[in-house]
Amino acid sequence: MLRFVLRRLALMVPVLVGLSILLFAWLRALPGDPARSLLGQRATPEGIARVNEAYGFNEPIVQQYFTYVGALLSGDFGSSIKDGRSVLESFIERFPATIELGVTALILAVVIGVPMGYLAATHQGRFLDTFVISGSLLGVVTPVFFLAILLKLVFADWLGWLPTSLRQDPRIDATHPTNFYILDGLITREWDAMYDAGLHLILPAIALGTIPLAIIVRITRASVSEVLNEDYVRTAESKGLSRRIVSRRHVLRNALLPVVTTIGLQAGLLFSGAVLTETVFAFNGIGQYLFDAISSRDYPVLQGFILFIAIIYALINLVVDVAYGVIDPRVRVS
């Protein structure tokens, strides 16, 4: 097991190096230059020239790359062109927001998706199954930002039940030791702040979690129905075991394996979905910052954030693979 983990970690290094080169070149191949984006309408040729000079954009690209890598190796991930802040600092500051949102969305997707998939599998061919299948199809094809706007319209404009922007009511003066707002509420026992943060999480989490929900429903359904047809299930049933015990001991445990794997892959979906969801809900996480960085061609931010996300994604999948081996004794990673 340890060897497996170490080998996977070692493999990450060349992948990240390759990714950094790709990112570096590809970002600069995009049309539009950061100097003009920085200065906007007030750009003059001289102004742009001065900015390019100051940021070293006039140097040959290979030299720029080595300057960048040199800084990386000493732990300096560069600073945003737009606001001068350290890329690493900005990431750490905004990371909890996106994690909180992503985890909530994932929990929603699992807590609703698994039971629904199970129900669909056990009522195959009947109305419930059809309903779940079409519902999940709708969930997969609806773009996140459209769903977000729709949710806002219904729950805020029409019903007025839920807040639509930001992570917290600005009027609440809360302390945030960890920047995970729900956790902070628990630590500082500021219950009204925690409750308010929870309310602000609901709509974005629903918007973000809908696609993972739909996918989990389908995979659970497929997996459960496959297991239900296995010999050992029929054996257990014919032995006279109650349906509840059969489902608990045999069906679900085996059927959930593919779902666990999917969760690792969902992390990627959640990050990319977060970019749009956070922007629509003004939810100040990594996604929103990335969205702004793209339009302003903020190379250091884009390079740094995408690299960090790639690292996190690889680590999540590593954890999932290890967990898989722990859950299922038949699968031992050697």
Next chain:
Amino acid sequence: MTLSRGRSLATVAMVTSALILSGCAESDRDEGSGGEDAGGSSTFVFAGSAEPGALDPVYVNDGESFRVARQMYEGLVGTVPGTADPAPLLAKDWTVSEDGLTYDFTLETGVKFHDATDFNAEAVCANFDRWYNLPESAQTDDLTYYYSVIFRGFATGPRADAALYESCTADGEDKATIKLTEPFAGFVPAMSLPAFSMQSPAALEKYQDDAAADPRTTEYSTARPTGTGPFTLGSWERGKQVTLEANPDYWGEKAKVDEAIVVAIEDPKARATALMNGEIDGFDLVGPADIEPLEEAGFQIVNRDAFNVLYLGFNQKTEPLDDVKVRQAIAYAIDKQEIADASLPAGTTLAKIFMPDLVNGYTEDVETYDYDPEKAKQLLEEAGAAGATIEFNYPTDVSRPYMPSPEDTFNVVRSQLEAVGLKIEPVADVWDPDYLDKIQGTPAHGIHLLGWTGDYNDSDNFVGVFFGAETAEWGFTNEKLFSDLAQAKGIPTPEEAKPVYEQINKDIMEFLPGVPLAHPVPSLGFAENVKGYEASPVQDEVWNVVSVE
């Protein structure tokens, strides 16, 4: 690790109810902070479109950073409420010498900075000298755009010879004399810009580092802004909000609210929804589609007088736009009223020249090319350009105060031009950076929609910026116009400059490098219980007069 459906559902139900119940439990924090309660403490929550870049106004050049700066800092000069005209602020009074090179400011007395140090003539000179002596690393446009534009050069660096500032002398506590190297009529109005706010020299000395690799991230620029304004900085939680506290020692009218909070919500529709939902008390840049719904729901829409111009620009490097008859034809083909009705907010005024009426040098005594499609067709025939194909560039993915719905404006103009027989080739680009890059950085465009919001009351800030030299946007060389504008820039006082700019505006409309379309009216939205907000065409909006009932 078996999962019983029933058990997991029960767990979820328990956790949820626990959360809901705990929401009703007593908080461990003390009451009375934030929100409204009987004790009379009140908070004003305002949503802008982005976070400020930094809290030192020397190093920023965007509206959101200035919005926050205006609450904490003041300059020598302010504006007459609701106009762009200079008014006394930290300077009670000023006189200009005949040659326009010496400005004597008489200062307010008894004013203190937020760190309790005195505001006086010495502090004024410390500020002017600081800007002039900024190191070369701080002289790029992304950092010190406004100083570069107004003062043209620093003590060091490649533009040192062009520097407008010569010296500042303090005479006692309340008299400061600024000497310029050349006359400049726009000097006093320019001093109302937040970039030229008076900052505490003591605080700057202690917390600021102008030679830092990035002076926007120093302690001063992120946590210790020290001005003389009606609000002090409570805290800046990056990515969350800026909290401003009322300054109890403010020398002027003290703030009516205890706290002002600025949050950033990028999408205009999201801002409108947040206002309707009670999450905020007010916001800027109301999207055109949100104005009516907000008004119908009982919210207040406050308009700023237009200090901008929306225009259709011509690139004279692209044929047949180099022929003045073709340009005139296009001008005659345009029905500005239809454009305003179809794509611009209520209250928009139609434009006759390339500056709004609040600017010095405004005149309506110009060639106006009133809507006349027959004349347009005739001119096109004469120019041999009937049925010509014209590339029409417009931006997507943007809403500017002077151009709230570019696609709608484009569609109206296109149909008007096609009605006189021209063939339009539409070219759409994303605003940032593609459109700006194309229009302002390359000659590869035809006619285009663009505009400008003025920063301060000076004609050069409009027509000088557009037509002062050859640019990729307009693609023409008109030596007379260039030299007229250069000369006008050096006129000592606004009174003397007025007739000169009036003539220049006449000449511009003869030459017709583009068609000024309208001066759209930007709007702010407020909750019903917000009173006293004074809109300013140059966004000189200080919130000490605002109350939330």
